[in-house]
Amino acid sequence: MRLSDTIEAFIKEMMGEEQSEVEIKRNELAEFFHCAPSQINYVLSTRFTPDHGYVTSSQRGGGGYIRIVQVRRSAQDQLSYLLNERIGTAIDAQSAQILCRQLAQSGVLSLEDARLMAAAVSPPAFSVPVPEQAKNALRAKVMRAMLLAVAQREEA
Amino acid sequence: MRLSDTIEAFIKEMMGEEQSEVEIKRNELAEFFHCAPSQINYVLSTRFTPDHGYVTSSQRGGGGYIRIVQVRRSAQDQLSYLLNERIGTAIDAQSAQILCRQLAQSGVLSLEDARLMAAAVSPPAFSVPVPEQAKNALRAKVMRAMLLAVAQREEA
């Protein structure tokens, strides 16, 4: 298992179920895992972004810290956020994957449905020789269509 | 006995009876068999394809791996049929819609999943100014990716 995954799991463990907020000391954590402090930043920037459903803030200097807050939205809110703000007219493969996984983690979709959706917007699904931006535009449409289908499902 | 056959047997051995999923390290395996790492890819691409009843995925970079999932025996023939005969390299919107409905009726998919899939290959999802045949080719890939995701469900 990668160190990044271990640190990610550790932070999520700290956060627990009910608690949606946690505060860490970057240097302490790095010390604990015998790694460079910037490794912590790497974990945060690859696994605790808004797309992943987290927002972070920090304070430097003596008594500094990093605070990680888990954003919890209703299914409705999350869907409308994705449809109206996040996806827009183009989205890259990696972001799309992350968003799909997040939909499962927050309970909007089952794990199976999230995987289905992730597959539809994955690189293999768009393995055609066209410029990346064209793929991203189309990917946005496909994802949008699926999210609308989910939203309709919610209405009923 | 050829090396490829040996490696194939080895992987299937790893997979065992009940376990229908296995994770390998490409470099390690190549080291073990004293061959080029790309030899592993050759084995995978000639003996662990969907037609053979397997779906693979992988992760690059530090701590990377290749995961091989065995598709349920009952689903295998159906999957090959869908991928090769029914979908092929291109499929138009209407045929895709019909196929989704059939998959729901035959119980392969839930009604909700069928709707999700149908949305992903619907005309609105492909409303871009490119020739119809290009869309059909892409639609086939999207559909294919989703079916492979479904085939991986409930392994074992």
Added chain:
DNA sequence: TATACATAGGTCAAAGAAAGACAGAAAATG
């Protein structure tokens, strides 16, 4: 109060690790 020092976290680039793509050589097959 202005300055200096200590304590944090932030950024970024380079190195490392692992898999993918693909062309071409070698071997087996008919």
Added chain:
DNA sequence: CATTTTCTGTCTTTCTTTGACCTATGTATA
């Protein structure tokens, strides 16, 4: 001997880890 299958090597892409340097904040001090 021609063709197909197997195997190797090289280059590319992706993800992770480390380290060097930068910036912000708190605290002590002249």
